[in-house]
Amino acid sequence: HGYAERWNMDWRWDWVKEIKDELLSSKTKENLCVIAIDWEKGAREINFITAVGNADIAGQHVAEFIQNNNIDPKLLHCIGFSLGAHLCAFASNNLFIISNKKYKFARITGLDPAGPLLRKASIDKRLSSDDADFVDCIHTSATFGLQEKSGHMDFFPDGGNSNAQGCEKLLHIKDDYDVKKRYNIKRLFFGESQKEDLDSSESLPEKSFIEKLRDQIGYITPLKDVFLNVHAYIGCNHLRSPHYFISSIHKCIFRAQLCSSWSDYLLKKCIDPIDNDLTYPRMGYHADQSDPIYRHGNGSFFLKTISKEPYCSHSL
Known part of the structure; x- marks a missing residue:
């Protein structure tokens, strides 16, 4: 989970539990074990700089847990939202160190990796494509998230810069x-x-x-409802990334296109034709099923979404 969150949230949408339930649902063919990392005490620091440091410490504990329990890193897929995306990177890097540079995670998925204080950080201080065998990221917020490339495949739905379909309606808060x-x-x-x-x-x-x-x-309107409404508006784009990931597991095909920019995508000027013979790029859980030329090309991928759940125009 991310900054100021915990693994089982009772004050708003509990996306961690929903991802866990979706992964372990009967439709999932693989044999999976889901481990939820609760670093609430470190994440709820008022000082964001301190919280970033706590994420690194939490990453050290995660790495030690993996090594002490003889968990095969090549089977690990770390899914992190916001500051939690960087925690995945810290954990993988710490595992690489304590294993004498033998192991790092098989995959990291960054759900709108946190941007504040990390936009200009060196790649060893934030999530990057060096942190796992395969790193995929979904960018949805220019305010709270990183717009910089952070993985082997970086997805920018609706441009990725706070333009998620449906979030604009929250401008008209009921109060x-x-x-x-x-x-x-x-x-x-x-x-x-x-x-x-x-x-x-x-x-x-x-x-x-x-x-x-x-x-x-x-x-x-009770005070709590006002807070939740304001939070929903401010964080709508940021929180849309977990929504997309959850929908991608069983419900949606988020077909993306390799392109140099969102404007080129809208003008249909992408260098990569969508009707080529390659296995098309897929945003979300099944990104690792994209063609190898995409998975290891450090490209930017763009796509459009719709305003209502499950947010895609192509369903599984």
């Missing part, structure tokens, strides 16, 4: 932030203009108070 808000002792938001009319409602039971508020201003 009217143009109306000045006031937070009263009932832990409820209401419009400043209704203050005098509502003073008489303070003695009402909470249920009646809420009903009176709803009648007068048409909405009522």
